[in-house]
Amino acid sequence: MRPNNGLLLLGLYLLCHITSAQELKISSLKELTKYAAESGNQITMEPGVYRLTDYLNADSIRDRRNRKAYQYITFSGSNNTFNLEGVEIELDTEIRTALNPPIHSDEFLITGSNNTFLGLTIRCIGEGTSRGGTVLQVAGEHNVLRNITLHVAGSYPYGYGDLFGKGKQKESTIRHRKHSGLLVTGSHTRLYGCRIYNRSFGHCFFVQQHPKNVYFEDCYAEGEVRATDDILAETSGPAFDVNFKTWTQNREGEYVVTPGYMKSLCEDGFRTYGVCENIAFKNCTAKNTRGGFELRFNSARLENCTTIGTERAYWIGEHTEMINCTGDANYGPLLFVEGSNVAVELTVDPIESDRLVHSLVTILGDSNNVTLKAQDGQQKKKALPILVGYTPPLHGESMSPYSQEEASALTLVNETGMPVTLGEKAHNCTVHTNGDVIDRGLNNQIIH
Incomplete structure (x- = not known):
């Protein structure tokens, strides 16, 4: 059967008219x-x-x-x-x-x-x-x-x-x-x-x-x-x-x-x-x-x-990926990791203030990969600790205390010059760092 060209043209016109x-x-x-x-x-x-x-x-x-x-x-x-x-x-x-x-x-x-x-x-x-x-x-x-x-x-x-x-x-x-x-x-x-x-x-x-x-x-x-x-x-x-x-x-x-x-x-x-x-x-x-x-x-x-x-820059959970991100710890912590299997690439702005700040980063969870860099190679003058096996402060409030929690199989690359503290519940972690380290955990590998 040959197509009816008139009906075809009419259909196309109506379709265009309706959708335009x-x-x-x-x-x-x-x-x-x-x-x-x-x-x-x-x-x-x-x-x-x-x-x-x-x-x-x-x-x-x-x-x-x-x-x-x-x-x-x-x-x-x-x-x-x-x-x-x-x-x-x-x-x-x-x-x-x-x-x-x-x-x-x-x-x-x-x-x-x-x-x-x-x-x-x-x-x-x-x-x-x-x-x-x-x-x-x-x-x-x-x-x-x-x-x-x-x-x-x-x-x-x-x-x-x-x-x-x-x-x-x-x-x-x-x-x-x-x-x-x-x-x-x-x-x-x-x-x-x-x-x-x-x-x-x-x-x-x-x-x-x-x-x-x-x-x-x-x-x-x-x-x-x-x-x-x-x-x-x-x-x-x-x-x-x-x-x-x-x-x-x-x-x-x-x-x-x-x-x-x-x-x-x-x-x-x-x-x-x-x-x-x-x-x-x-x-x-x-x-x-x-x-x-x-x-x-x-x-x-x-x-x-x-x-x-x-007050707090990044607060992340499970399977989060951070690529080429930047932040400061001028008024509060730069990063809270509260989950497992994260991949973080984060540059620290060295800007400082006279305000009280108690940590640069806290990390808990399993199998996380965190790389911290110093912006243009400039290190902060204040020593803000990177806390492995610690929770964020209560409600995230900077004035509130931290507590300890399990962190395992972490790979941390710290190029900021900031000190690292591994808590009692941090185990089987690998830390590459150009800062001082306090290790209270178990089976952690520290590479200066």
């Missing part, structure tokens, strides 16, 4: 909200500053509260491209206070799939607070975010980091209201060139609910730091009101803010909760955050990543 995205130009948040719920479009928004309070007035906030519609904009459509280059949404945090949503309610939500977002900036202003929510959550699958920038604010109290707890009421001496940056819960999410400037107690980038194949490239997370001496100098405020009582003990066994340390005022730069199958970071940087990359319980891959002025 409609190109649309918009210039308001109302239009953005409309097309966020549709699919198959290419949306370009006129550059400029768009105030959320111009879109959500008192009446609409009241209506949303009655309907329990707590998100500002939900991108529920799929197969869209949103060109938002030069677009800034000004987010007055007082709106969150007025909506009074349940805990962990996010504000901008992506639930659709196969969308691409380009160039949006969201800036928090005002004195409102959130109850544990995030500015932006990516919940749908196969979404790509490029050059998204978040300026996060809106937590209580701000200025102390996690000294007085992390949010759980029973464990906290001050009840917190967190506000975080960007949460990924959807599989196959890819982020390129995204930046978060965090002036809130909460995470910058974090991952929950076990998504698969999450990828970060050229992303940047930044917080602020404050000396504990400055906190202790306060004569009023939340910390003063609880007599500076902390939620975790210091090295003297006391639950009190201790002078001499530096605290990040936000939570972690890049954080995972639970197992995220196949998560990777390339050319990413965390500055002045609590944890730089806290990726415990995951098999992660990090390449060319950097930490600057963090």
